[in-house]
Amino acid sequence: MKGGLVMRDLHFKPIVPLLLLLAFLGFWLLWKNPSHQELHATTRLAMGTLVSVSTWGATEAEDENGVNWVFSRIKEVESWASKQIPSSLVYKINHSPKGTLLEVPEELVTVVHTGLEIRNLSGGAFDPGLGYLVDLWGFGNGVAEEGKIPETQKIAAWLEERNKHHDFGIQWVKTANGGMAIQWGGFAYELDLGGIAKGYAMDLAMESLKLSGIPNALIVAGGDMIIAGSKGGKPWRIGIQHPRDHNKVMAFAEITGDMAMSTSGDYERFFMANGERQHHILDPKTGKPSRSGLISVSIQTSTSIKADALSTAVFVLGMKEGKALIEKLDGVEGMLVHENGERWKSPGFKGQWLEGS
Ligand code: FAD
Ligand code: MG
Numbered sequence: 001m002k003g004g005l006v007m008r009d010l011h012f013k014p015i016v017p018l019l020l021l022l023a024f025l026g027f028w029l030l031w032k033n034p035s036h037q038e039l040h041a042t043t044r045l046a047m048g049t050l051v052s053v054s055t056w057g058a059t060e061a062e063d064e065n066g067v068n069w070v071f072s073r074i075k076e077v078e079s080w081a082s083k084q085i086p087s088s089l090v091y092k093i094n095h096s097p098k099g100t101l102l103e104v105p106e107e108l109v110t111v112v113h114t115g116l117e118i119r120n121l122s123g124g125a126f127d128p129g130l131g132y133l134v135d136l137w138g139f140g141n142g143v144a145e146e147g148k149i150p151e152t153q154k155i156a157a158w159l160e161e162r163n164k165h166h167d168f169g170i171q172w173v174k175t176a177n178g179g180m181a182i183q184w185g186g187f188a189y190e191l192d193l194g195g196i197a198k199g200y201a202m203d204l205a206m207e208s209l210k211l212s213g214i215p216n217a218l219i220v221a222g223g224d225m226i227i228a229g230s231k232g233g234k235p236w237r238i239g240i241q242h243p244r245d246h247n248k249v250m251a252f253a254e255i256t257g258d259m260a261m262s263t264s265g266d267y268e269r270f271f272m273a274n275g276e277r278q279h280h281i282l283d284p285k286t287g288k289p290s291r292s293g294l295i296s297v298s299i300q301t302s303t304s305i306k307a308d309a310l311s312t313a314v315f316v317l318g319m320k321e322g323k324a325l326i327e328k329l330d331g332v333e334g335m336l337v338h339e340n341g342e343r344w345k346s347p348g349f350k351g352q353w354l355e356g357s
Pocket of ligand 2: 195311
């Protein structure tokens with residue numbers, strides 16, 4: 001027995017340190033070799049905002065491939081949904097003579113239809129047809145350098161034209177080959193997909209990452225973000241900006257699994273005039289920046305297209321009606337901040353207020 005033990009000891013002794021050395025070497029190589037780095041982060045400019053993509057657990061080559069896909073999908077959406085690019089379909093629709101029929105791809109139909117669905121749900125607070133108004137206020141391309149309030153008559157003319165139609169004012173027509181065409185409805189119905197198309201692009205971006213074999217990622221574009229999987233078994237940690245102090249985080253969330261979150265605020269694009277903040281989220285009922293009292297709205301749900309549009313809708317609806325809409329919708333959670341200091345979050349909202357924020 002004793003001899004056997006000695007024999008075993010002699011047999012194992014040189015192997016244990018060797019295994020330890022190999023394990024150490026393996027870890028060291030993984031750590032040193034950037035192609036095995038666990039977290040990759042890339043930021044590029046798209047859709048007038050910074051888009052950052054973080055992936056976890058992919059090799060450098062996998063990450064590069066996935067990120068390229070992400071930005072090509074986003075650019076694709078931008079190429080037809082942008083109101084700013086003259087070759088885009090939305091630009092063509094908005095700049096054609098009234099009544100012009102233009103054949104449109106299924107993607108545009110999906111985005112406009114989802115926008116109209118949210119328009120119905122929100123009693124018109126969200127509206128994908130505010131192009132003329134958004135430009136009138138100077139928010140079509142960021143913020144006008146010396147922003148000024150538009151002439152009252154121009155806003156009144158828009159409201160008058162708007163009130164002539166009970167429906168949306170844009171017609172859909174089926175084409176002979178089974179496709180879809182859109183008939184432009186006039187200046188009161190210019191498309192502006194700024195409150196929804198970024199969300200749609202984020203859904204496609206995350207789908208591309210997953211298809212390219214990356215199941216763990218976080219994509220952030222301005223106030224919109226989409227999450228998948230985890231960060232090496234740990235949740236992704238995200239911060240929500242304080243609406244009155246852009247250096248401060250107001251709340252944070254730890255999220256694992258698939259989820260989209262979108263934040264709409266009056267601090268993103270605004271100018272000061274008449275002692276008031278003239279911001280980019282417009283109330284279709286007044287033709288002016290929303291004065292619902294809400295200054296920040298975050299929505300969490302399963303798709304980014306819905307989170308994006310709903311955060312804008314709830315912002316315009318205000319605290320009471322906004323809360324009611326969130327509570328009515330399955331799988332939709334929200335976090336609302338009023339200018340009077342009142343704060344509310346639905347019980348299922350993933351995130352906590354930060355003390356002293
Ligand atoms: P959200 O609250 O999600 O949306 C607010 C935006 O929605 C407003 O800016 C307006 O466009 C629209 N909106 C306002 N009121 C309403 C309402 N009641 N209902 C529905 N919609 C409303 N910006 C640039 O400066 N340069 C660009 O080249 C540029 N290209 C873009 C291309 C695309 C495809 C998209 C989608 C946006 C682009 N933008 C561009 C816009 C820019 O990124 C906006 O800041 C962004 O769309 C606003 O998003 P948000 O999440 O901050 O606000
Ligand atoms: Mg949004």
